[in-house]
Amino acid sequence: MVFFSLTFSSIQTKQVSLGLCTFIFFSSFAVCRMNSRKSVQNLKETIHSLLGFKSHLTSTWAKSVCDIIKNLPHEGSTRNKNDESKIKEEIAALTDSINQLNIQRRQLLNDLLELKGTIRVFCRVRPLTFGENLGPVVALDTSNLLLKLADNKTKTYTFDKVFNPGSSQDGVFSEVEPVIKSVLDGYNACIFAYGQTGTGKTFTMEGTSDSPGIVPRTIETLFKQAVDSNHSFLVTFSMLEIYLGNLRDLLVPQPMRTTDPLPPCLLIQTDPKGGTRIENLVSIQVSDFHQALKLYRLGCQLRSTASTNSNTTSSRSHCMIRISITCFDAPERRQETNKIWLVDLGGSERVMKTKACGRRLDEGKAINLSLSALGDVIHALQRKKTHIPYRNSKLTQVLKDSLGEGSKTLMLVHVSPKEGDLCETICSLNFAERVKSVHLGHEESNEVRSHKEAAMKNLQQKIEKIEDERQHLRRKIKKLNDKLEELTRTGLSLEEQEELSHLSNEGPPLELAFTKNRIGNVTTSSQSQLPRFMRSTICSRSKTGMEHQTLVGSDPCHSRRKRQSRRAESVTFPVKNNSECNSDHSISRSTCAVELNRKTSIDNDTVYSQDASDCDIQTVVFPEQHVSQLTSNHQRMGQVSHPEKNGSRKPNKCNSTKVLKADQWLDLYKDEPSISGSPPRNNWVLDMPIPEKKHRSSGQKKAEILSNEKVSIYDFAMQRNRSKKQKQAALQVPGRPVSERLVDKPPTLKDLFAEESRSNFISPTHATKGQTMKHQEDSLDGLLIVDNRDGSLSPPDSCCDGLEQFDNDDEFYATPMVQAVKDSVQCSDSSMTKISRYQFSPSDLDNSISNLQEIFGVVAQPSELEWYHKQVMAIGLAGKEDMAAYSQSSPKEIRQNLPKLKPQRSLLIDDKKQKDLRMTLIKSQEITQNKGACYILKQKVQISWATALLGLGFLDLGFDHDFFNGLIL
Ligand SMILES: Nc1ncnc2c1ncn2[C@@H]1O[C@H](COP(=O)(O)OP(=O)(O)OP(=O)(O)O)[C@@H](O)[C@H]1O
Structure with a gap:
């Protein structure tokens, strides 16, 4: 009545009309309700007459009225309850049937896989690339591969499946899929990609964005199957690589500075049940395909790759993805928790062929060793040997519980079609032969094989039939669930619902309005569809219970904060949460990552605390050992785990489970370029320690090298997909002992010499306690040398390691020497210019020395300057014209002509001084006796000289040639 009078008090006609209509409507509805079903039927006419009465009252209006009716408090109808219980019974019966079908399907699938073999080997031939000719590998049919050997000989290999070069990713995955399905049945599985x-x-494993490989498809299939299976699963994702025999977590952010703590080592442990556990490996709970894919891409970016002779983005490690699945409400599964490993093995290579050296060689050797260990293990398993050599490599240790009995193993051997790769192809095929079920000498007869194939086909058909039946039942259950939902939400019986939905058939279907409410991206609420004056106030809402009913009906664990859109978009899969995930536990052992992204984490805390009541909480499972460390981080991040609110969910059995949203984990990488696209692969590795420019003693140097070694695997860690700018910034981090270098730019001999010179060099002004400056009057003609503690002698400066020609001049200068002078006397750049001018001007030695003295005053001793000068002149013996003249001569002629060389402009010194110079150099060689810095100096000069001559075509002039002898003669 209040409403009525309020409405009538309105002056506007329209509102009066609406109010009147509403009044009439409510009255009629009340009467209808009182007069039971017949009255409900009359409602239609009543509303239609109202619509006729006021033509502007559209179907939307009618629908709004229907909404109100639906949300009116409904007095307990027994009919309702009967409907509900009937539907529930039907659903239960159908679920039971599905479960029976599941058991049948599981059994059939297992029989099928047993028939196919628990260890299966496929072979895939890579397509020819541009410029490659047809090679010796021919895929005869779907199970035979022909290899053309020398002398017209051929060999045929038989595999469970052969994929020719034209095979698609779809085709490959269709063969892999049964194994993935068996994972949901509780079997462990391993899928390997092996090959040169x-x-x-x-x-094959990763694929491209256009044709995704096995890993993304597997993740998708797992989630799809999980939804279909009618059970709730907890899925966790981990990713690691085995690089040079070390395990590295690919989901943990890398430390950016040396001060950042290193993530704890991954340790392989065996639990009492014989299962393998990797201590410290991060395991992130994922609720849908997209989250898992993001983590996968993240891991791919951190993987170690490098450019080799064979592949510009060669994987230098074994990349292993682990997807663990736990299902608490399916006792018929083989085990409660099981896992699948997807392994992209490092490429096998003949190091002789790849000509790998240094780290590439070590990587190649490590890969080959572990591959051979894997071959041994699978071979032993095939032969059912009593001893399985799991312990021979980290790879087989990690996979121990996924390779043996009750596990499915799939090996995809990859071969190249190239002629030049024949040897590697034979090796790969022999490996495949070794691990496949059907061994030479035990080949099945054609009859047995055809019988087996028929049986497999039969099983396959049965499975498909069951799949269809399941789908049909699932659709039925879905319909019933929808009906049930409507019943509980509206309180109307099924018949009444039908009536009402019929009423609103002029507008959008009634269901749609509610669906839209549930699908959060259309944020329209039923309220917004009402005329404004009919919308409930805050007080009236609580009375009608409209919102409450809507929320509860649509999603029992919906947050009160109404964040519908996010949920509806992302949650497609029932995920269990861990009730024991309480605040005792914390977030991350990667303190560095937390530190680096502290701000983000704190920001996310707020989001997290809101989200905790939602169903889509993601979980990171950490090992117990790190609880204390995690706790501190957790507290720092201020995150609190919330026990699962959904009472139907079973308690978590993982004691050491902490709760973190997978999104937050991914946020730790927010500074990295987008991980949403296909992971770009680049060639950055941390390859070599870059020495600092300061002068160090050999002791200091050793200490630094040792400390660098302590950085262990993180020295080599990939910081992929970073912009050049970021890399440069990383290089400039003070105190960073290691830095990144491009693999395709190895340090040159010159770099190494320059580095060695710098590290050996001790200028007179920088001599430390252990070193004394001696003035060797008698032997070295006034040369100032450094007497090292170990008895070796060093000149005050190491000499140049190459000659360089100035653009505007016609002379060769030893520029590093000039740099050395600059370093030792600590002169400014302007003085430097003067040095070069004076030192190489056509003036005599005395002039040069006095000029140099003039520049440096007391800082540099005359003898020191003289020493520099003499050396520079010795190196600058040959000018450009002479080189050109000698380009026509033989080495012998050059050797003979060297003494006749006219002194260059910088060698205008008198006979006595020339003699002194020669004496100095000769004595220098004698005294150092081919060791120490003088010897290195000599070698460098020889190298420089030889380089110059080699450049002119005198290739037979080696390093042994005594350049100084040539001078004396
Ligand atoms: N079936 C195929 N279809 C199209 N391209 C292919 C196929 N197989 C390989 N390639 C191409 O060959 C190149 C090398 O492949 P990929 O990097 O996958 O080799 P790999 O075996 O993983 O090498 P490594 O062991 O060195 O990491 C890539 O450019 C890839 O796109």
């Missing part, structure tokens, strides 16, 4: 480097292992 550059044959397409990563292509």
Whole structure:
């Protein structure tokens, strides 16, 4: 009545009309409700007459009225309850049937896989690339591969499946899929990509954005199957690599500075049940395909790759993805928790062929060793040997519980079609032969094989039939669930619902309005569809219970904060949460990552605390050992875990589970370029320690090298997909002992010499306690040398390591020498210019020395300057014209002509001084006796000289040639 009078008090006609209509409507509805079903039927006419009465009252209006009716408090109807219980019974019966079908399907699938073999080997031939000719590998049919050997000989290999070069990713995955399905049935599984480097292992596993590989497809299939299976699963994702025999977590952010703590080592442990556990490996709970894919891409970016002769983005490690699945409400599964490993093995390579050296060689050797260990293990398993050599490599240790009995193993051997790769192809195929079920000498007869194939086909058909039935039942259950939802939400019986939905058939279907409410991206609420004056106030809302009913009906664990859009978009899969995830536990052991992203983390805390009541909480499972460390981080981040609010969910069995949203984990990488696209692969590795420019003693140097070694695997860690700018910034971090270098730019001999010179060099002004400056009057003609503690002698400066020609001049200068002078006397750049001018001007030695003295005053001793000068002149013996003249001569002629060389402009010194110079140099060689810095100096000069001559075509002039002898003669 209040409403009525308020409405009538309105002056506007329209509102009066609406109010009148509403009044009439409510009255009629009340009467209808009182007069039971018949009255409800009359409602339609009543509303239609009202619509006729006021033509501007549209179907939307009618629908709004329907909404109100639906949300009116409904007096307990027994009919309702009967409907509900009937539907529930039906659903239960159908679920039971599905479960029965699941058991049947599981059994059939297992029989099928047993028939196929628990260890299966596929072979995939890479397509020819541009410029490659047809090679010796021919895929005869779907199970035979022909290899053309020398002398017209051929060999046929038989595999469970052969994929020719034209095979698609779809085709490959269809063969892999049964194994993935068996994972949901509780079996452990391993899928390997094996083969020579550059044959397409990563292509098969990772794929491209256009044709995704096995890993993304597996993740998708797992989630799809999980939804279909009618059970709730907890899925966790981990990713690691085995690089040079070390395990590295690919989901943990890398420390950016040396002061950042290193993540704890990954340790392989065996639990009492014989299962393998990797201590400290991060395991992130994922609730849908997209989250898992993001983590996968993140891991791919951190993987170690490098450019090799065979592949520009060669994987230098074994990349291993672990997806663990736990299901608490399916006792018929083989085990409660099981896992699948997806392994992109490092490429096998013949180091002789790849000509790898240094780290590439070590990587190649480590990969080959572990591959051979893997071959041994699978071979032993096939032969059912009593001893399985799991312990021979980290790879087989990690996979121990996923390779044996009750596990499915799939090996995809990749071969190259190239002629030049024949040897590697034979090696790969022999490896495949070794691990496959059907061994030479035990080949099945054609009859047995055809019988087996028929049986497999039969099983396959049965499975497909069951799949269809399941789908049909699932659709039925879905319909019933929808009906049930409507019942509980509206309180109307099924018949009444039908009536009402019929009423609103002029506008959008009634269901749509509610669906829109549930699908958060259309944020329209039922309220917004009402005429404004009919919308409930805050007080009236609580009375009608409209919102409450809507929320509860649509999503039992919906947050009160109404963040519908996010949920509706992301949650497609029932995920269990861990009730024991309480605030005792914390977030991350990667303190460095937390530190680096502290701000982000704190920001996220707020979001997290809101989200905790939602169903889509993601979990990071950490090992117990790090609880204390995690706790501190957790407290720092201010995150609190909330126990699961959904009572139907079972308690978590992981004691050491902490709660963190996967999104937050990904946020730790927010500074990295987008991880949403296909992971770009680049060639950055931390390859070599870059020495600092300061002068160090050999002791200091050793200490630094040792400390660098302590950085362990993180020296080599990839910081992929970073912009050049970021890399440079990283290089400039003070105190950083290691830095990144491009693999395709190895340090040159010159770099190494320059580095060695710098590290050996001790200027007179920088001589430390252990070193004394001696003036060797008698032997070295006034040369100032450094007497090192170990008895070796060093000149005050190491000499140049090459000659350089100035653009505007016609002379060769030893520029590093000039730099050395600059370093030792600590002169400014302007003085430097003067040095070069004076030192190489056509003046005599005395002039030069006096000029130099003039520049440096007391800082540099005359003898020191003289020493520099003499050396520079010795190196600058040959001018450009002479070089050109000698380009026509033989080495012998050059050797003979060297003494006749006219002194260059910088060698205008008198006979006595020339003699002194020669004496100095000769004595220098004698005294150092081919060791120490003088010897290195001599070698460098020889190298410089030889380089120059080699450049002119005198290739037979080696390093042994005594350049100084040539001078004396
Ligand atoms: N089936 C295929 N279809 C199209 N391209 C392929 C196929 N197989 C391989 N490739 C291409 O060959 C190149 C090398 O492949 P990939 O990097 O996957 O080799 P790999 O075996 O993983 O090498 P490595 O062991 O050195 O990491 C890539 O450019 C890849 O796209």
